[in-house]
Amino acid sequence: MEQLQIESPIGFLEITEENGLLKKIEYIDVPNEELKETNNLVLQEAKTQILEYLEGKRRSFTVPYKSEGTSFQQSVWTTLLSVPYGETVSYQDIAVMMNKPKSVRAVGQANRRNPLPLLIPCHRVIGKNKSLVGYAGDKVDKKQFLLELEEK
Structure with missing residues (x-):
């Protein structure tokens, strides 16, 4: 390591x-x-x-990686990879995309435990009311930076 x-x-x-x-x-x-x-x-x-x-020069990552987590977390992270650069979804949207519409809180917890932020784009998940809720603990300013970067 x-x-x-x-x-x-x-x-x-x-x-x-x-x-x-x-x-x-x-x-x-x-x-x-x-x-x-x-x-x-x-x-x-x-x-x-x-x-x-x-720096706004790359939209996706090709570096080999492995994320470790429960099967549910893995499913959330795989779903996050389908959210296109520059777009956002809600926690509810992710739960629905996974066919688990009642799992909104669990989706949030899986996001929180994402071992590869940036690469697995959990910053693209926002509150249902479009609010910037939670990112890497208390780092909402970083989430805002990333979303603004992707808007350009």
Whole structure:
């Protein structure tokens, strides 16, 4: 397992690779000074793609990844991948797309546990009343940045 930090327009990110697959993208408040630069090809490609996306030069990701979660979480994350760049859906919409219309809260919890934000676009899910609710804990400002980026 290797890690790499990225300084980006939305703050510092820490990305993790294991067995040739991207496993985690995490927002961090303070960079880890002990984390060394790496030549890991997956991490370097992920860094390139993430920065291109955040600069408005990329709309999708091709870096190999693996997300770990329950079968329900996996289903939510797979459904999120079908939401096109620049579009938004509600938590209710995701539940309906999954044929589980009563699972709105569970969809929200799965979004909250998304190990690969940006790559699995949970930022495209908004409240039914179009409000910007929850993103990576309390990072709604990052969600707003991403949605505005995709509107351009």
